[in-house]
Amino acid sequence: MIIWGAMAIPVLTAIVLLVWFKHKTVAWEFIIPFAVSIICIALFKFTTEKVQTADSEFWGGWATQAEYFERWDERVSCMHTKYCKRSVSRRRPDGSTHSDTERYACGTEHMYDVDIHPPRWVLHDSNGEHQSVSSAQFERLATMWGNRLFVELGRRYHSIDGDKFVATWDKDEATFVPVTTEHTYENRVQASTSIFNFQEVDLKTWNLYEYPGIGSYDQPSILGAHTDQTQEADLLLRIWNAKFGNGKQVKMFVLLFGPQTTLETGLAQENYWKGGNKNEFTLALGTDHAGKVTWAHIISWTEAGRLKIDVREHALHQEKLDLVELSQYMVDQVGKNFVRKPFADFSYLTVEPPGWAVALSYFLTLLANVGLSWWIIHNRHQEWTSDSEDLY
Numbered sequence: 001m002i003i004w005g006a007m008a009i010p011v012l013t014a015i016v017l018l019v020w021f022k023h024k025t026v027a028w029e030f031i032i033p034f035a036v037s038i039i040c041i042a043l044f045k046f047t048t049e050k051v052q053t054a055d056s057e058f059w060g061g062w063a064t065q066a067e068y069f070e071r072w073d074e075r076v077s078c079m080h081t082k083y084c085k086r087s088v089s090r091r092r093p094d095g096s097t098h099s100d101t102e103r104y105a106c107g108t109e110h111m112y113d114v115d116i117h118p119p120r121w122v123l124h125d126s127n128g129e130h131q132s133v134s135s136a137q138f139e140r141l142a143t144m145w146g147n148r149l150f151v152e153l154g155r156r157y158h159s160i161d162g163d164k165f166v167a168t169w170d171k172d173e174a175t176f177v178p179v180t181t182e183h184t185y186e187n188r189v190q191a192s193t194s195i196f197n198f199q200e201v202d203l204k205t206w207n208l209y210e211y212p213g214i215g216s217y218d219q220p221s222i223l224g225a226h227t228d229q230t231q232e233a234d235l236l237l238r239i240w241n242a243k244f245g246n247g248k249q250v251k252m253f254v255l256l257f258g259p260q261t262t263l264e265t266g267l268a269q270e271n272y273w274k275g276g277n278k279n280e281f282t283l284a285l286g287t288d289h290a291g292k293v294t295w296a297h298i299i300s301w302t303e304a305g306r307l308k309i310d311v312r313e314h315a316l317h318q319e320k321l322d323l324v325e326l327s328q329y330m331v332d333q334v335g336k337n338f339v340r341k342p343f344a345d346f347s348y349l350t351v352e353p354p355g356w357a358v359a360l361s362y363f364l365t366l367l368a369n370v371g372l373s374w375w376i377i378h379n380r381h382q383e384w385t386s387d388s389e390d391l392y
Contacts, residue, residue: 002358003353003357006365007038009037009365010365013369013373021376033369033372044353052351053190053191055184057182058251059245059246060178060243061127063123063124063178064169065124067122067138067165068121069120069121069164072155072160073116073117073158074155075114076115078113080110083105084104084106086104114159121133121137127245131217146170177218178241180219181214188346189274190274208269208272229323229324232323236327236331237252250280253283255285256286261294263295269297275301278301281300281302281338293316298311298312301343302340303339
């Protein structure tokens, strides 16, 4: 890999030291530039690769419990140092002495400090994840679920005894709340150009979609036209994204594109998302002015090829786009046939650092070798042959 070409720098450093500064360099000092350079390059490559391959995916689940922790306080050790003054005798350069005053630490300002812990609200989901929510969101869930249990925490408090209240989902489908959380994972595909070389596409030119953000505690599953049918289909997909989340490990999206778009738009979206995340099954489709599907494209790493064909063909054969029916069909097929692609299968892919990273690693390695050379030349160690010659 080109980044390791920076090892030529310590080689040149060793040659310079050997030819022009041999009398000021001992044998073991020749090793230092090589060792430091290897460490610097390896560290830089590791860090750069981690950044390049870091990606985020979305996990679906459902709310199982919400907690409200009340405000409370506690006594802690005082962290404010108290300073006192005292007289000391100091010696002048001429040998005479004089009195002076100095400050010194003589304890703490108080016997103790009081730490105040503000109230907080936490939502737990079916995947064992938790996230902060607002007071209003907690109240909404507690009201919807119809329960609020007081829990005595038995804290060792100072003056404010904060406890907590817990609201738990009542297992009623009518009060089912989908939850989405974001997680990082290693995606070598997005950074590799050896096999998968996704084209760079412009978001605005193609009118493509970014991944939707997580709102209160969930995100849209259908991106595009906002109609009553879209909202109904979106709720259907969000519910099943939640139910499929842990077992099937899948996240479904539908991307809607209007007239004047073609299959190339779907391919551009796939390039922009670099194939999507490992757990996704995304249907991108375009419609004409009459609402008929003109093209459809599946973006997914799943190796269930029949699933991709069936969902795409079902969308293309609708006389007029029926999002609710199409979403239900996709849910049924994904539930039966989706298999997540293990991204560990791509561990063989090599990741080359970008040009700026290579240039920076060369520069830092050069800087380190210049600094080490200066130290080697100016320290007190002398080449052993010089010492030996002085003995005779």
